[in-house]
Amino acid sequence: RKIIFEKQWFYLDNAIGHTYGTTFEVTSGGNLQPKQEVEETTAETKEAGTDNRNIVDDGKSQKLTHDDIKALKDKGIKGQEIVQQLIENSTTFRDKTEFAQDKYIKKKKKKYEAVITIVKPSTRILSTMYYAREPGKINHLRYDTLAQMLTLGNIRAGNKMIVMETCAGLVLGAVMERMGGYGSIIQMYPGGGPVRAATSCFGFPKLFFDNLHEFPLSKVDSLLSGTFSTETLPSEPEDNALAEESNGLTEEKQISLQETEEESTTETAMEINQTEEQDTMDINAEDVELKENKEKQNKDNVREKQRKQWERRKKLIETAALLREKNADGLIVASKFHPTPLLLALLEFVAPSRPFVVYCQYKEPLLECYTKLRERGGVINLKLSETWLRNYQVLPDRSHPKLTMSGGGGYLLSGITVVLDKGKSDSSNLEGLKMEEPSSKRCKVQDLHC
Amino acid sequence: MSFVEYGDIIKDGDTAIVFLGHDSMFPVKVQHGSVTQTKYGVIRHSTDLIGKKYGSKVTCSKGGWVFILHPTPELWTMNLPHRTQILYSTDISIITMMLELKPGSIVCESGTGSGSLSHALIRTVAPTGHLYTVEFHQQRAEKAREEFREHGVEHLVTVTNQDVCKNGFGVSNIADAVFLDIPSPWEAIGHAKSALKAEGGRICSFSPCIEQVQRTCLAMEEYGFTEINTLEILLRVYNVRTISLQIPDLGKAAEDNSSTVFDSSNPSNQGSLCTNLQQGTVQFKSGVPLREMVGHTGYLTFATKS
Numbered sequence: 001r002k003i004i005f006e007k008q009w010f011y012l013d014n015a016i017g018h019t020y021g022t023t024f025e026v027t028s029g030g031n032l033q034p035k036q037e038v039e040e041t042t043a044e045t046k047e048a049g050t051d052n053r054n055i056v057d058d059g060k061s062q063k064l065t066h067d068d069i070k071a072l073k074d075k076g077i078k079g080q081e082i083v084q085q086l087i088e089n090s091t092t093f094r095d096k097t098e099f100a101q102d103k104y105i106k107k108k109k110k111k112y113e114a115v116i117t118i119v120k121p122s123t124r125i126l127s128t129m130y131y132a133r134e135p136g137k138i139n140h141l142r143y144d145t146l147a148q149m150l151t152l153g154n155i156r157a158g159n160k161m162i163v164m165e166t167c168a169g170l171v172l173g174a175v176m177e178r179m180g181g182y183g184s185i186i187q188m189y190p191g192g193g194p195v196r197a198a199t200s201c202f203g204f205p206k207l208f209f210d211n212l213h214e215f216p217l218s219k220v221d222s223l224l225s226g227t228f229s230t231e232t233l234p235s236e237p238e239d240n241a242l243a244e245e246s247n248g249l250t251e252e253k254q255i256s257l258q259e260t261e262e263e264s265t266t267e268t269a270m271e272i273n274q275t276e277e278q279d280t281m282d283i284n285a286e287d288v289e290l291k292e293n294k295e296k297q298n299k300d301n302v303r304e305k306q307r308k309q310w311e312r313r314k315k316l317i318e319t320a321a322l323l324r325e326k327n328a329d330g331l332i333v334a335s336k337f338h339p340t341p342l343l344l345a346l347l348e349f350v351a352p353s354r355p356f357v358v359y360c361q362y363k364e365p366l367l368e369c370y371t372k373l374r375e376r377g378g379v380i381n382l383k384l385s386e387t388w389l390r391n392y393q394v395l396p397d398r399s400h401p402k403l404t405m406s407g408g409g410g411y412l413l414s415g416i417t418v419v420l421d422k423g424k425s426d427s428s429n430l431e432g433l434k435m436e437e438p439s440s441k442r443c444k445v446q447d448l449h450c
Numbered sequence: 451m452s453f454v455e456y457g458d459i460i461k462d463g464d465t466a467i468v469f470l471g472h473d474s475m476f477p478v479k480v481q482h483g484s485v486t487q488t489k490y491g492v493i494r495h496s497t498d499l500i501g502k503k504y505g506s507k508v509t510c511s512k513g514g515w516v517f518i519l520h521p522t523p524e525l526w527t528m529n530l531p532h533r534t535q536i537l538y539s540t541d542i543s544i545i546t547m548m549l550e551l552k553p554g555s556i557v558c559e560s561g562t563g564s565g566s567l568s569h570a571l572i573r574t575v576a577p578t579g580h581l582y583t584v585e586f587h588q589q590r591a592e593k594a595r596e597e598f599r600e601h602g603v604e605h606l607v608t609v610t611n612q613d614v615c616k617n618g619f620g621v622s623n624i625a626d627a628v629f630l631d632i633p634s635p636w637e638a639i640g641h642a643k644s645a646l647k648a649e650g651g652r653i654c655s656f657s658p659c660i661e662q663v664q665r666t667c668l669a670m671e672e673y674g675f676t677e678i679n680t681l682e683i684l685l686r687v688y689n690v691r692t693i694s695l696q697i698p699d700l701g702k703a704a705e706d707n708s709s710t711v712f713d714s715s716n717p718s719n720q721g722s723l724c725t726n727l728q729q730g731t732v733q734f735k736s737g738v739p740l741r742e743m744v745g746h747t748g749y750l751t752f753a754t755k756s
Contacts, residue, residue, distance in 0.1 A: 021650055021676075021756030122550045144544050144683055151543035154522045156573050157553040158455055178574065180553025329456050351458070352505025353520040363688070367735045370690045380469055380517055384688040384737055387540060392680040392749065394667045399660055401682075411737075418505040418517050 008114055020120040025079075025113075049095040063089040079113035099398060121202050123150075123174040130170055130198060135408075138167040138198075139336055140361045142409030144389045146171065149332060150178055152414040153357045157182035159329040160322070162349055164188040164217070164342055166335040169199035171359075175332060176208055184211040186319055186328070188220065188346065190337070213319040220345050223320055327351040334359035339413070340369045344376060350417050352378075358413045366413040378420035386411050452602035453521055453569055454576040460499050460518060465601060467519040467529060468493070477521070477529045479600070490514025521601070523569040533590050536566035537631065537656065540685040541747055546574055548752045549627040549652045553578055558621065558628045558645045560584040560614040560638065562594045567629065572598075572606045581607040582621050582645075584614045614638050619645040630655040635662065636669035643673050643755060650756040658748045666751055675753035682749055688737030697730045 002009055008026050015024060049055075064086065072082050086108055087093055093101060119125060127143035149171070155161065155178040163185055165171040172187055176199070179185065187194050194214045215223075222228040328350045333342050339358045350356060356379075360366050366384055373379050387409060391402040460466055462482050469475045470488060478486050484495045491510030493499065498508050504520040519525060524539050537545075545567070551557060555575045562568055562585035571581050585591040591611040598604045610620045615634060618641030619625070628642040628651070635655040642653050653675065655666050663680055670678050 019649060019756070021754065124548055124550050127547075143547070147543040147547035148540065151524065151539055151546065151570070154524065154573070156454065157577055177552050180578075182553060182577065327458075351456075352503060353518075354456070354505075355522065355524075363737050364735075367690050367737055371735065381472065384690055386686045386688070388684040388686065389544075390682045390684070392663070392682065394660075394663055394678075394680045394751070396664070396668070399664060416505075416519060418519075419503065419507060421507065 005116065006114070008116075010116075015118055018118070020118060023115050023117045025115050027076075048098040048101055050097060052095075052097070052100070055092050055095055061090055061092040062086065063091065079109075082112045083108045123177050123202075126198060126201055127170060127174065130168070134168075138170050139334065139359070140408055140410055141167055141171070141334055141359055142387075142389065144387050145359065145409045145412060146174055148385075148387055148412055149334070149357045149359060150174055152355060152412065153330045153332050154355050155179065155330070155332075159183045160327070161185045161330050161332065162188065162323075162328045162346060163332045164335055164346060165332070166190065166195070166337070167198070169194070169196035171332060171334045172196065172212075173199040173202045173204075176204055176212070177202060181205070181208045181211075183329075184213065184322065186322060187212065187214045188217050189214055190217045190335075213315065213322060215316065215319045215323060219316075219320075223323060224345060224348055228320060323349050328354070330354050331356040333357070339365055340372050343369055344372060347373075347376075347378070347417060352417050352419045354417050356415060356417065359410055360413070361410045363411045366411050369413055373415070378418060379415045380418050382413065382415040384411065384413050453523060453526070454573055454603055454606070456520060458503055460502050460504060462500055465521050466499065466504070467521055467525045469517040469519050475519075475525070475529055477526070488514070488516060490516060523573045526569050527566045530564055530566060532564055533593060534561075534563040536564045538566070538685075538747065539570075540683055541656070541750065542567055542570045544681075544683050545629065545654055545656075545750065546570065548750070549629065549654055551575060551579075551627060555579045555626045556582070556624050556647075558582045558584070558619040558625045558642070560619065560630055561586065561632055562591060562609060563631065564590075565594045565597055567631070568594065568598075568607065569601070569603075571629075572603045576603070576606055579606070582610065582619055582625070583607060584610045584612060584619055586611065586613045614641060617641075621645055623648050626651045628653045633662075634665075636665040639666065639669040639673050639675075643675070646755045650754065653753050653755065655751045656748045657751070658746070660749065663749045663751055670751070670753045675755055677754040678751065679753070680749050680751045682746070684745075687740040689740055691736055691738050692733055693736045693738075694731040694733040697732060699730070 001012065003012060010026050015022070069082070069086075072085065083105065087105065090104075093104065096104065123146070124143070127138075127141075127146050130138045131140075131142050153161075153175075155175055157178075157180050159179060160183055161175055161179070163172055163175055165187070172185070172194075173196075175185060181204075189195075219228060326349050331343075331346055331350050331354075333339055333346070333356075335342065339360050343356070343358055347356065358366065358369065360369075363384070363386075370382055370384060373382060388404065389409065390404055393400055393402050457464075460480055462480060464480045466478055466480055467475050468478050468486065468488065470490070478493075480495050480499050482496050482500065486493045486495070488510055491512030491514055493508060493510055493516070498510075499518060502508070502518065504518060506518055507515050508518055509515045523542075527536065527539055527542070530536070549555075549557070551571065551574045553575060556579055557571050557575060559568060559571060559581060560583065562583040568581060568583055575581060583594070585594060588611050591609050595604070595609045598607050598609070612620065614630075614632060615637040618638075619628075622644050623646070625645045625647060628645055630638055630642065630653070632638060635657060639653075646653070653670070655663075657663050657666060667678055667680065
């Protein structure tokens with residue numbers, strides 16, 4: 001299959017059988033496997049200037065023209081050699097300082113020596129990639145913020161977690177990785193079905209999906225009030241299906257639109273997934289198969305659909321039962337929706353003395369959520385926080401911070417559930433009073449901790 | 451209870467966290483017949499704690515109350531007895547993710563110190579992974595062993611009392627990840643490499659000073675580590691407060707004044723603003739930084755062996 005990455009196109013066939021972390025060089029179409037480490041061309045004339053007082057920017061320092069370079073490229077000459085040519089034809093190169101020479105070479109290498117490293121998918125890789133490439137799809141959840149969520153939420157094997165996310169399934173995948181297939185996860189989803197485009201990039205074994213459940217957000221209210229019945233929603237499509245049987249093909253289209261909303265979302269999810277794959281350079285042949293299956297399915301008979309409907313309903317009943325126990329070990333929320341109503345409702349399903357974490361791209365909704373949770377009671381140790389991440393360039397005599405990333409990583413509200421008092425308003429008042437302790441005292445407490 | 455598994459009921463021998471109020475809590479070892487003093491009065495373990503649910507409110511002798519919480523590595527980090535400077539949850543989070551730790555991972559750590567990171571690592575690699583931790587200070591190593599036993603995680607960790615820079619981790623070619631928090635990490639990079647699996651793994655070194663980072667990076671490069679990346683993570687905590695700001699008196703007529711302020715401030719931010727006309731103030735909710743200064747804990751240098 002042909003894949004495009006960073007203005008290059010290639011086939012992945014040659015990459016099979018190599019270990020993760022292997023570096024490849026792109027030739028015209030296929031992949032070539034060069035050595036792990038190319039010997040640095042240190043045979044450079046170690047001639048360098050000390051400062052740039054005599055370097056004039058006249059735009060004529062490079063003696064090769066644009067067309068010359070293109071000609072070199074078209075001849076299929078190795079990138080390494082092009083870089084060498086560029087250096088030799090630069091009149092100012094020798095006058096540059098050693099550091100500037102280094103920088104010049106690095107810049108040119110980046111442009112002409114296209115190398116690709118294939119790595120194994122992980123939360124680290126995928127969350128970094130999503131934040132860099134598709135921040136909008138994951139509500140600008142930066143990777144260090146995601147890391148905080150996993151820790152604050154005490155995510156680990158054996159938990160029964162509730163996850164509500166609209167981050168393309170990235171948060172779900174991160175939770176699944178940390179749970180390693182032990183315990184269970186209930187994903188609450190809005191609309192027709194859960195989006196798991198990013199989740200499928202992880203390449204989890206099938207076993208991990210055995211205890212992954214999903215439950216529609218729109219049924220939460222009825223589940224809480226006890227009016228939830230499985231007859232209400234999923235029976236409807238069945239009627240349609242019956243009608244379809246008699247009416248034939250024209251209806252079929254309609255149905256596949258109305259009824260299999262879920263399927264269509266997963267289908268688009270998979271399309272997204274395929275573009276993502278190109279980024280991570282990780283193929284998952286199964287997905288292609290699945291898609292082909294879907295196409296066939298369109299022609300498939302209605303019975304199949306009915307069976308699926310029935311199965312889905314069975315799963316829904318199971319999930320509802322899991323939620324009804326109200327003993328979840330934690331709650332993770334990271335969505336595009338307002339967090340307050342989500343939290344107030346979903347916390348009902350969480351056992352006491354368990355952590356919860358809410359992500360929001362903006363601070364203000366979390367301020368409101370904080371206040372509402374205080375009023376509700378049943379939570380302690382509420383904390384509104386944000387992390388800043390700073391990357392460094394570490395080179396001999398050239399170490400400094402690279403860039404500051406602030407603000408854009410989003411905010412977290414975390415806390416711990418406790419047994420909800422019967423005299424609710426009373427306790428929340430007390431708790432509220434406690435919180436209003438003067439900040440000076442708070443600082444003292446913190447100083448003591450340090 | 452265990453640090454790697456939730457339990458519902460408080461039992462004899464458990465470590466529980468007594469929560470007095472925000473940021474004020476301490477760990478307690480639950481024992482029959484034992485008592486704990488708090489500023490709200492006495493807690494009698496046999497009657498007040500054992501058999502109760504985690505997350506319950508416990509009334510103390512003076513009528514005050516506290517919450518009893520299930521221990522987690524994060525709560526432990528906030529409350530553990532310090533034997534050394536410790537790593538806090540902010541750094542621990544990014545370390546765990548960047549080292550790609552998950553159930554089943556084999557991790558090497560040095561030094562053990564107060565065991566703050568160790569508990570978090572054990573939590574993440576349980577139930578099938580293992581932590582090999584090396585501490586050259588004998589007393590600290592002993593104390594750490596004792597804590598792991600008390601916390602029901604001793605089967606997931608091996609504490610070795612030796613100098614990691616001289617003798618390494620005592621294991622070879624089995625680790626998925628290595629973490630170093632020692633004064634001279636560059637002297638242990640070779641040992642770290644041999645502890646990692648032949649097919650590769652991740653390494654992280656924590657150092658407060660940039661000079662240490664410099665030498666560590668050079669050592670990592672020398673030993674063929676790739677993807678060398680240094681970062682720093684800072685936590686900002688906000689206090690949620692209702693702030694009221696006074697409206698200045700510009701000498702306008704009373705009605706005029708109030709209406710203009712109302713109009714200019716409201717359209718953008720309808721919910722959170724509220725004008726108190728009588729007192730001439732505007733109220734709003736704000737997240738106020740806890741401290742003015744963000745501290746520095748240390749630089750984290752990550753790299754890959756492949």
